[in-house]
Structure formats: C-alpha cells, structure tokens
Amino acid sequence: MTASTDRPVDWPKVRLHVVTGKGGTGKTTVAAALALALATSGRNVLLCEVEGRQGIARMFDIDPLPYEERRIAKGAPDADGRAGQVHALHIDPESALLEYLSMYYKLGRAGKALDRIGAIDFATTVAPGVRDVLLTGKIYEAVQRPRGGRHKDQVTYDAVVLDAPPTGRISQFLGVNSELAGLAKVGPIKSQADKVMELLRSPRTAVHVVTILEEMPVQETSDGIAELRAAGLPVGGVVVNLVRPQELSPSALALVRDDAVDPTAVTSDLTRARVDVDAGLVESLVAEARDHAVRRQLEDEQRALVAAEGVPTYELPRLAGGIDQGALVELAQLLRLQGMA
Amino acid sequence: MKITPMSTTPATTASSRPAAAPVLDIDALLDDRSTEIIVCCGAGGVGKTTTSAALALRAAERGRKVVVLTIDPARRLAQAMGIEQLDNTPRPVPSVGADAGGSLDAMMLDMKRTFDEVVESQASPEKARQILENPFYVALSSSFAGTQEYMAMEKLGQLHRQALADGRYDLIVVDTPPSRSALDFLDAPERLSSFLDGRLIRLLVAPARGPARLMTAGFSVVTNALAKILGGQMLKDVQTFVTALDTLFGSFRQRADKTFALLQADATSFVVVAAPEPDALREAAYFVERLTDDDMPLAGLVVNRASPSARTALSAEAAITAADRLQQGDSSSVTAGLLRLHADRVRIIEREQHLRERFAAAHPKVPTAVVPAMASDVHDLDGLRAIGESLARQS
Numbered sequence: 001m002t003a004s005t006d007r008p009v010d011w012p013k014v015r016l017h018v019v020t021g022k023g024g025t026g027k028t029t030v031a032a033a034l035a036l037a038l039a040t041s042g043r044n045v046l047l048c049e050v051e052g053r054q055g056i057a058r059m060f061d062i063d064p065l066p067y068e069e070r071r072i073a074k075g076a077p078d079a080d081g082r083a084g085q086v087h088a089l090h091i092d093p094e095s096a097l098l099e100y101l102s103m104y105y106k107l108g109r110a111g112k113a114l115d116r117i118g119a120i121d122f123a124t125t126v127a128p129g130v131r132d133v134l135l136t137g138k139i140y141e142a143v144q145r146p147r148g149g150r151h152k153d154q155v156t157y158d159a160v161v162l163d164a165p166p167t168g169r170i171s172q173f174l175g176v177n178s179e180l181a182g183l184a185k186v187g188p189i190k191s192q193a194d195k196v197m198e199l200l201r202s203p204r205t206a207v208h209v210v211t212i213l214e215e216m217p218v219q220e221t222s223d224g225i226a227e228l229r230a231a232g233l234p235v236g237g238v239v240v241n242l243v244r245p246q247e248l249s250p251s252a253l254a255l256v257r258d259d260a261v262d263p264t265a266v267t268s269d270l271t272r273a274r275v276d277v278d279a280g281l282v283e284s285l286v287a288e289a290r291d292h293a294v295r296r297q298l299e300d301e302q303r304a305l306v307a308a309e310g311v312p313t314y315e316l317p318r319l320a321g322g323i324d325q326g327a328l329v330e331l332a333q334l335l336r337l338q339g340m341a
Numbered sequence: 342m343k344i345t346p347m348s349t350t351p352a353t354t355a356s357s358r359p360a361a362a363p364v365l366d367i368d369a370l371l372d373d374r375s376t377e378i379i380v381c382c383g384a385g386g387v388g389k390t391t392t393s394a395a396l397a398l399r400a401a402e403r404g405r406k407v408v409v410l411t412i413d414p415a416r417r418l419a420q421a422m423g424i425e426q427l428d429n430t431p432r433p434v435p436s437v438g439a440d441a442g443g444s445l446d447a448m449m450l451d452m453k454r455t456f457d458e459v460v461e462s463q464a465s466p467e468k469a470r471q472i473l474e475n476p477f478y479v480a481l482s483s484s485f486a487g488t489q490e491y492m493a494m495e496k497l498g499q500l501h502r503q504a505l506a507d508g509r510y511d512l513i514v515v516d517t518p519p520s521r522s523a524l525d526f527l528d529a530p531e532r533l534s535s536f537l538d539g540r541l542i543r544l545l546v547a548p549a550r551g552p553a554r555l556m557t558a559g560f561s562v563v564t565n566a567l568a569k570i571l572g573g574q575m576l577k578d579v580q581t582f583v584t585a586l587d588t589l590f591g592s593f594r595q596r597a598d599k600t601f602a603l604l605q606a607d608a609t610s611f612v613v614v615a616a617p618e619p620d621a622l623r624e625a626a627y628f629v630e631r632l633t634d635d636d637m638p639l640a641g642l643v644v645n646r647a648s649p650s651a652r653t654a655l656s657a658e659a660a661i662t663a664a665d666r667l668q669q670g671d672s673s674s675v676t677a678g679l680l681r682l683h684a685d686r687v688r689i690i691e692r693e694q695h696l697r698e699r700f701a702a703a704h705p706k707v708p709t710a711v712v713p714a715m716a717s718d719v720h721d722l723d724g725l726r727a728i729g730e731s732l733a734r735q736s
Binding site for chain 1: 384385386387413415416519616618619620621623649651652653655659662663664666667673674675676677678679680681682683685686688689692716717718
C-alpha cells in the first residue's frame with residue numbers, strides 16, 4: 001500500500017502530537033504508528049514515553065531505552081519511496097530533574113546531597129506536579145529545539161509524538177502546570193511551567209484520543225474531550241483502534257441479522273470451493289457470523305457517538321496476527337491515507 | 342440489557358486452555374471461610390473492577406457477608422450497585438439474593454476524604470485544621486500518584502478492623518487503582534510512609550525541633566538548593582506542612598507496615614486479572630513474580646475478555662483458500678465473507694491461546710480461569726452474575 005500525497009494533512013501546524021486513551025485501547029501502538037506515519041520524506045520524528053513502561057522498546061523489539069534520544073526505525077515511505085527517521089526517548093523524572101539542575105544551576109555537591117537525602121525522590125514522586133512538569137519540560141525542550149540543535153549531534157525534530165498517560169489522567173498531566181503555579185508562585189519551576197503551558201495550549205499541540213468501539217472507552221473519550229476543552233487544551237482527532245474486520249457488506253450483515261441466509265446456497269458455494277461440507281459446518285459459519293453481526297451493531301452505535309464529538313476520526317483495524325513492526329508500518333500507511341499525517 | 346457470553350462450544354473450550362495451567366476454582370476460594378480478603382490487581386483496562394464486583398456478588402449469593410471496595414467503576418455499574426454517590430461509606434447493594442444468608446455492601450473510594458480522616462483521627466483538632474488547610478496537603482492528598490493506592494490500602498485496613506470488631510463482614514473484596522505500573526500498588530504505601538518518615542523531612546522540620554538540631558551544614562545546602570528550584574514560598578509551604586504533620590509520621594509508618602502484614606497473611610488472596618494481550622499478560626507475569634517474592638498469597642490468574650472460540654474445526658488456511666476461490670467468481674460472495682470471518686476468529690483464538698500457553702509455561706503453578714468477552718459492557722447485577730457464572734464454570 002502506498003500513501004497518496006494528494007490527501008491534505010489534517011494537522012499541518014502541529015509539532016507536538018499527544019496521544020492518550022483508556023488503558024487497553026492500544027495507545028502505544030497508535031503513538032508508534034503515528035510517529036512512523038509522520039516520519040516521511042526525510043523528516044525526523046521523536047517518539048517519547050513518560051510512564052516508565054518501556055512500551056516503545058517492546059513494540060519495536062529493541063533493548064530498553066535509556067534517557068537518551070535513539071534512532072529506532074525508518075518511517076513509512078512516501079509515494080516516491082522516501083522515508084524519514086523515528087527516534088525514541090524514554091523520559092524518567094529523576095534523569096529529567098538531574099539534567100534540569102545541571103542545565104540551569106551549578107549545584108555541584110549540593111545535587112549529590114539532594115539525591116542522598118531523598119530530595120530527588122521527593123521532588124519527582126511526592127511534590128505535587130513537579131514530576132509532571134519535569135516530564136513535559138523535557139518534551140518542551142525537544143519541540144522547541146532550534147534548527148541545528150543546541151550542540152552538535154543533536155537532532156532537530158519536525159514533529160514530536162508523546163505516548164501520554166491515559167485519558168483519566170491526561171488533563172491533570174498536561175494541565176498540572178497551572179495547578180503547580182498555585183503552589184509555586186514564583187521561582188524557576190513556575191516560569192518553566194508557564195512556558196510549557198503556553199506550548200500545550202497553542203495550535204502547535206494536538207491531543208489525540210485513542211478509543212475502541214466499546215461503551216466505557218467511548219464514554220471516557222467523550223469525558224476526556226470535554227475535560228481537555230475545559231482546560232483549554234487543543235483537542236486533536238479520535239483514533240478508533242481495533243476495529244473488527246469488515247468482511248460482510250451491510251446487506252450481507254442484514255441478511256445474517258435477520259436469519260435470512262440461505263443454507264442451501266452456502267452449501268453449494270462451499271462445495272464449489274471444494275470444502276468438505278455438512279449441515280453442521282454451514283450452521284456454525286452462520287452462527288459465527290451472527291455473533292459478529294451483534295458486535296458490529298454495537299460498534300456502529302458507539303461509532304455514532306464518536307462521530308457526535310465533532311472531531312476528525314481515524315480508524316485502524318484489529319490485526320489478527322497482533323502487532324509487530326510490519327504491522328506498525330501498515331497502520332502508519334492507513335493513518336496517512338486518512339489524512340492524520 | 343441481558344448479557345450473555347457470545348459462544349461456548351464445549352468441544353473447543355476444553356482444548357483451548359493450555360494443558361499446563363491448573364484451573365482456578367473460584368467457588369472453592371469464595372466458599373473458604375478462611376478467605377477474608379480478596380485483592381484484585383492487574384493492568385488498566387482488563388476489567389478489574391468488573392471482576393471484583395462479580396466475585397463479591399457471587400460470594401454474597403453463596404452466603405458470605407461481603408463488602409466490595411471499588412476505585413473507579415463505570416457510571417452505570419456504580420448506579421446498579423447503588424454507589425454513584427461518593428461518600429466513603431459502604432452501602433447495601435439492592436436486589437442481592439439473600440437465600441444463602443449472605444449480604445453485599447459496596448463503596449467507592451474517596452481518597453481525599455480517607456486521607457482527611459486519617460489526619461483527623463491522629464491529630465488534635467487544632468493541628469488537623471492546620472494540616473487540612475495547607476495548600477501542599479491539598480495537592481498531596483488529591484493528586485500525588487501514590488496517594489490513591491495508599492488510601493485504598495488504608496481503607497482496607499479500616500474495613501478489616503471493623504469486620505473483626507463487629508462481625509458485619511466476613512469477606513472484603515478490593516479493587517486496586519489503575520496504577521501506572523504494577524509496582525505502584527505494592528510500593529506506594531511504603532514510598533509515601535518512608536517519604537514522610539525520611540531524612541529530607543527530618544531536615545525540613547529540624548528548625549521546629551529546637552536549636553540543637555538547627556542549621557547543620559547539610560540542612561542549609563539542601564534548603565538553599567530547594568529554594569532555588571521550587572521558589573521560597575513553596576518551600577515554606579512544605580515546611581509548614583511537614584511541621585504540622587510531624588506528629589503523624591510514626592502512625593503513618595505503623596499503618597503502612599500493618600497493612601503490608603495484613604496483605605501477607607493467609608486470610609488474604611490475590612487474584613491477578615489480565616486480558617489475552619501481550620502487555621496485560623506481561624504485567625500479570627510481573628505481578629505474579631512480585632507477589633511470590635513478597636510472600637503474598639496468590640490465588641490465581643483471571644484472563645478476561647477472551648475471544649469466543651470457533652464453532653467449527655475448519656482451519657483458517659482452508660477457510661481463506663476457499664474464500665479466495667469463491668471471490669474469483671463473485672467478489673461480493675456472502676459465503677466468502679462467512680469464511681473470512683471464521684478465519685479471523687480462528688487466528689485470534691490461536692494467538693490468544695499461544696499467549697496464555699506462554700504465560701503458563703513460565704508460571705506453571707498459577708491456577709487460571711478464562712472468561713469469554715461479553716457482547717457489551719456489564720452494567721447490572723445480571724451481567725455481574727453472568728461473569729461470576731463463567732468464572733466458576735471452567736470445565
């Protein structure tokens with residue numbers, strides 16, 4: 001499959017793609033596919049994770065990622081066969097804090113002392129919001145990096161994709177800076193938080209929500225979108241993941257649902273296709289199709305709810321073989337065909 | 342809406358479980374009077390809350406006096422259980438079958454209120470007010486990543502003490518928060534209490550403790566550095582907060598230790614919940630290992646959302662070949678569609694089975710129960726009963 005270059009991209013101005021979603025919806029898969037989709041025509045994309053899961057390393061079947069940008073994969077090629085590069089970064093708050101300290105302060109021995117008495121642990125795990133501002137601060141740095149980097153060997157990125165915390169925590173994670181601003185009224189953490197917030201609320205950011213076509217995830221998507229809007233954060237698209245195969249046309253589905261499939265016709269088809277056929281086989285196939293039809297109908301109900309959110313939506317199929325790198329490229333192409341990248 | 346499993350064909354379900362995994366006997370676990378606490382844990386999105394509620398309901402209808410502590414149930418399930426109001430007190434669940442002499446109460450955890458109650462019960466009214474009003478406390482008690490886990494365990498401890506005292510419950514079922522990772526749930530209580538008891542706090546409260554401890558070299562280095570990073574005002578808030586909380590340190594640690602011991606006791610059983618997906622099973626494996634390392638009593642693994650098994654033995658390859666043949670003549674052939682659907686179903690089941698077998702090979706002693714995916718979300722007691730039924734029916 002080759003992506004057409006004609007399709008206008010829905011998010012041309014966006015530099016930071018934040019991908020969230022309920023647990024179990026395949027948020028990391030979608031973030032990885034989006035990064036591959038954006039990494040075309042020689043572009044560099046950074047894929048970040050912040051939850052310490054090493055989900056990216058697993059997805060691409062590589063060693064656990066350090067706190068260091070690494071080139072991990074070639075992107076999905078464009079119509080002329082030109083790909084870009086996907087880099088990955090695993091951001092942990094401890095490393096981010098130490099880097100932050102060494103970047104802005106000459107703490108020297110005090111830094112070590114802080115670590116020894118547990119202040120680093122304190123700042124990164126207990127102090128409300130400091131952890132999140134460190135994580136988003138590092139992402140901010142990658143997005144805002146000047147052309148040519150801050151030092152040689154540093155890559156400048158055309159886009160950054162963040163595999164973000166789940167929908168239930170996303171507004172807090174991104175909006176935490178305003179919460180923090182209430183606590184830290186002045187000081188460097190506060191001004192850092194303000195700068196990050198400005199980026200997050202700007203049109204250069206889009207927060208995409210991943211869902212599957214089931215009741216709870218769709219409900220959570222709708223709640224999440226409302227919450228993001230209330231927090232003044234830019235809502236991107238909804239990616240509907242793990243969509244069931246569409247092997248039956250609407251008319252065939254209707255036949256199945258109405259119990260109107262003609263067993264004699266199926267039997268003769270199967271015989272023609274040289275399948276060892278008996279009544280039990282036909283009955284089983286039709287019964288399986290009925291199970292499928294029930295679920296397709298439930299999916300359609302949920303699909304209508306997703307559409308009612310009024311944001312661009314993209315659909316990705318559930319792949320029977322699971323997710324490997326080949327599958328990710330396939331999903332990336334599908335995202336591009338639909339104009340997400 | 343009536344919920345039923347999509348399909349169960351005895352011939353194929355029997356062979357769809359990896360031979361190595363022993364079966365988790367849910368009814369034996371629920372009926373065993375020495376089981377006083379069941380903790381459901383696992384990755385987010387695997388149906389932990391539903392599993393806990395289904396176990397609690399089944400236990401109650403089999404004669405246990407049960408309370409279920411849920412963290413964040415779906416709205417309609419909460420309504421069905423009569424707990425849409427978050428008041429931190431167990432309420433009786435309506436329409437639970439009482440023929441066997443059991444009962445079911447349910448509650449939803451309000452972590453901030455639980456935290457407030459701990460403070461209020463431990464400090465003088467004057468001091469409690471100081472703590473509760475501190476902006477740092479407000480943030481810590483409502484948004485610190487580990488607070489929810491800590492408070493879930495605190496509430497469990499409270500319910501257990503109450504159960505021992507008045508005999509109102511003989512089984513507590515606990516749902517665990519959707520942690521960032523498996524680690525959080527077991528480690529957060531310890532982490533929070535060791536923070537509150539830690540050297541940093543000692544240093545920060547040092548000035549309040551009198552001149553003897555005042556201004557060690559370490560202290561000024563640290564506070565100066567913290568003031569630089571956080572700003573002076575925030576540091577002052579932190580200091581006021583920890584000073585006020587000072588008297589509570591000991592009791593926090595004590596409580597965390599007690600809860601940990603309670604979790605290790607024989608009366609507790611952990612049920613690890615997963616879905617037949619690589620990530621969820623990896624987290625489950627991690628949990629199983631961690632529980633074993635910490636001597637926590639593991640009852641077994643529940644694999645939710647298993648795809649329905651195929652209704653016929655036709656292989657995926659044969660189905661695809663036949664579908665290709667039919668579509669050469671007629672691209673819109675309905676029979677070809679049926680065959681492709683069947684092939685997809687077989688492939689998914691084979692993949693899930695393979696994942697479960699891998700888990701079983703690595704953890705051969707973990708009893709397992711497999712629950713087929715329901716056609717839609719569970720939001721009433723009938724749905725929970727159906728889940729409980731299929732948890733118990735593992736032939």
